[in-house]
Amino acid sequence: MQITLTVNGTEYTRDVEPRMLLVHFIRDELLLRGTHWGCDTSNCGTCTLWVDGEPVKSCTMLAVMADGRAIRTVEGLANGAELDPIQQGFIECHGLQCGFCTPGMMMTGRWLLDNNPNPSEGEIRECISGQICRCTGYKNIVSAIQWAAEHPATSEVTS
Amino acid sequence: MQTPAPVGYAKATSVSDALALLKKHGEDSRIVAGGHSLIPMMRLRIAAPEALIDINDVAELKGISIEGNEIVIGAMVRHAEVLSSPILAEHYAIFREAEKLIADPIVRNRGTIGGSMCQADPSEDLSAVGAALKGSVVIQSASGSRTVALRDFHEGPYMTKVAQTEILTQVRFPIRPGAGSAYEKVERRVGDWPVASAGTYVVVSNGVVADCGIGLTAVGAEHFCAPEAEAFLIGKEPTEENLSAAAQLAADACNPFSDQRGPADYKKHLAHELTLRALRRSAAASQGA
CATH class of the missing domain: 1.10.150.120 ([2Fe-2S]-binding domain)
Structure with a gap:
């Protein structure tokens, strides 16, 4: 299934299986490895990123559910060379x-x-x-x- | 790495669209809202739906409002919204007290009240709140909608009255002027499921209990409620002795089992103590203390 979303202001379109978790999409499809993948059970919170401005544990959301939404990851915190x-x-x-x-x-x-x-x-x-x-x-x-x-x-x- | 089995996916745009998609994808399709119970179950292969119907964009399932004498909460209202709702805070402190203890702020951004009800976990906090307040749910099918009392909603652990071709659209609570309410929970660590929880409301009028509701979760209370304890309190003064006797009736009706969260006798002790604490605070709040 084809999805289009923006991550840190850049639009991406990819073809993904509906079962793919958002954390794996971000890390393995978009190669943004700043978002970590930990407990797999929405307990540890290291996979937290923003979906439409709110933090979400991305191990417990499917990538297809993020279709059309705006994602912000840890790579999107800094403003160029200036750290947040x-x-x-x-x-x-x-x-x-x-x-x-x-x-x-x-x-x-x-x-x-x-x-x-x-x-x-x-x-x-x-x-x-x-x-x-x-x-x-x-x-x-x-x-x-x-x-x-x-x-x-x-x-x-x-x- | 835990990955769900292959699954289909469709995004619903309205309740009627969701119902049509449920019909189209057949009996192994499931509604997904916040997904914070269903997706972990899919990863563990405890659940293996053939298709997911995503209702996150269904606007008619959102929002908290007052209709006549009832508070109406859309099925897609997230825990974070229940926690911060001024309407709910005005009428029932129990919502805020319970929600502050459900999971953590990030999980509360996704999980929904409709999903919590339909998941029907035997330790669900909102099931105790719903039973205590004697709420109801609206269930819609292609042929119309029906209302089911929350005390009649659960058919067993993880089983509810919602049929495969139906969708829960609203959770409704009667407004009770003068009611005080409270929620008490013991958990092993922050954000965990309860070892035991109790929630209550009490209306004190002319010095006696005119109305009350008692809900319990994680302790094997049938339909998450304690009707004998409620009946005992009606017409009695809210003294420590009466409240404790009612709490004991509530605990006696529970049938908890021993597990990693604690032995059965400890949970039974908690059922009494937490019900008593909640009743105390509810009665005090009703009397403006």
């Missing part, structure tokens, strides 16, 4: 060690800050409660999102 504050926050606060959960954490964190520019620590922790990190722990990740909240981008990045 959420990315800079993870650098500043050592928000990652192995980096496996990071794309999902950053996509969820960006969404949170877009809707709530000054979240409390509790709000941050609740928002990332569907994301699992197995190495740094959550403290530095929360700090990274707080850093991004305190250092908003000067120019708006759009997907």
Whole structure:
């Protein structure tokens, strides 16, 4: 079945089997490997990307269900060479060690800050409660999102 | 890597289109809404539909509104919308309290109320909410629509009154002025299915319980409700003693089984304690406390 969607502002048309999961479409068809593929059970959240502006666990959505929609992945965060504050926050606060959960954490964190520019620590922790990190722990990740909240981008990045 | 078996796919544009597609693709076709139960089941090959009918774009299944004396929630309304709805918050605190404990914010962006009802998981939180509030669902077929009480909706785990050629279109709840409601859940970790949950509403009038509803999930309560406990409370003062006795009747009617979430006697204990906590807060809210 032929689908057409935009990913980070670029339109793609591909022929896919209806059973193909969106995460595999993004990684294996479009070769955008920033979106990670983890637990396969919508628990770990590393496959989180945006569909029409809202974060979704892409291991639990079929690629055909994204037909006609706008996707934003972690590759769409930076504005050229300028990192999104959420990315800079993870650098500043050592928000990652192995980096496996990071794309999902950053996509969820960006969404949170877009809707709530000054979240409390509790709000941050609740928002990332569907994301699992197995190495740094959550403290530095929360700090990274707080850093991004305190250092908003000067120019708006759009997907 | 878990991949679903080969499957057909069609996007419905309206309810009548979805019904026509269900008929066209035959008895092994399934409606997919949020997909957060069906797609994992397909990956595990527990479910192997031949075709999926996608209703995500069906506008008439969206939105929360008030019609007369009822709150009407479209089947495609997502958990995130139930959580943030001002209409629901105004009438029933139970929705927000339950939704905050369902999965996580990202999953709540996709999962729908209609999907939760039709999935009919024996641990579904919204099934306890629906049973507590004595809601109903509207089920549509090519020949018309019918309304089924939620306390009569489930035929067993994962089985409902919705037939293959039908689609659930709305979930409806009566508005009860003066009602207080609450939801209590114990889960092993954030976002998990409940070990046990209880939800209640209470209307206190002239110092006695004039009306109430008790719903439970994950504890083997028949139709997710506790009618004997409700009948006990009607006409009685909402004292700690009466509320606890009602909660005990609710727990006695439960038939949980031991599993990885806990032993049966612990779940029965929780059924009492959580029902009591929910009744306490519901009664207090009804009295404006």
